[in-house]
Amino acid sequence: MAVNSLESQGKVVIHFPKEKVDKPIICYLTSDYGVMFNILKAAITPEQEGLMVLELLGNADACERGLEYLRGLGLRIQPIAQDIIRIEERCTHCGACLAVCQVGALSIERPSMAVAFEPAQCVVCEQCLTACPTRAMQLQY
Numbered sequence: 286m287a288v289n290s291l292e293s294q295g296k297v298v299i300h301f302p303k304e305k306v307d308k309p310i311i312c313y314l315t316s317d318y319g320v321m322f323n324i325l326k327a328a329i330t331p332e333q334e335g336l337m338v339l340e341l342l343g344n345a346d347a348c349e350r351g352l353e354y355l356r357g358l359g360l361r362i363q364p365i366a367q368d369i370i371r372i373e374e375r376c377t378h379c380g381a382c383l384a385v386c387q388v389g390a391l392s393i394e395r396p397s398m399a400v401a402f403e404p405a406q407c408v409v410c411e412q413c414l415t416a417c418p419t420r421a422m423q424l425q426y
C-alpha cells in the first residue's frame with residue numbers, strides 16, 4: 286500500500302535516551318505493529334540523547350499499540366499539538382537557547398550575531414522554554 290494513501294494519525298516527537306540511540310527500534314513499528322511513518326526530522330548522535338519527529342500513518346489502534354511499545358522501551362513520546370513562538374521584543378539575543386536546540390531551529394546569524402528562530406525547523410521539544418532567561422520562547426496553544 287502506498288504510504289501517502291494511509292490515514293495520518295498525527296505527528297510525534299520521540300526522545301531517545303542515549304543508550305537506545307543506536308538501536309533499530311523504530312523499524313519494529315512497521316514490522317510488528319503495521320504502522321507506517323514518515324521521518325520528518327531526526328537529530329541522532331551516537332552516545333547522546335536523540336530525537337526524531339515522525340508522522341504516523343495507518344490504523345489508530347495500531348499506532349497507539351506501537352507507541353506503547355516504544356514507551357515500554359524507555360522512549361519518551363510527545364505529541365505535537367502546539368507551536369513554539371518567540372516573543373521578539375523579549376529576546377535579548379543572549380544565545381542561551383542555542384545549546385539546547387538539537388535541530389537547528391535556533392541559530393546564530395553572522396556577522397550580526399543575532400539569534401534567529403526558524404519555526405519550520407522547530408520540533409516543539411520545549412527545551413528552550415526553560416533555557417531562555419527572559420521567557421521569550423513560549424508555547425502557543
Ligand code: SF4
Nearest residue numbers: 376377379380382417
Ligand atoms: S535564550 Fe531567549 S533571550 Fe536568549 S537568544 Fe534565546 S530566545 Fe533570545
Ligand code: SF4
Nearest residue numbers: 386407408410411413
Ligand atoms: S522547542 Fe526550542 S529547543 Fe526545541 S526545537 Fe523548537 S526552538 Fe529548538
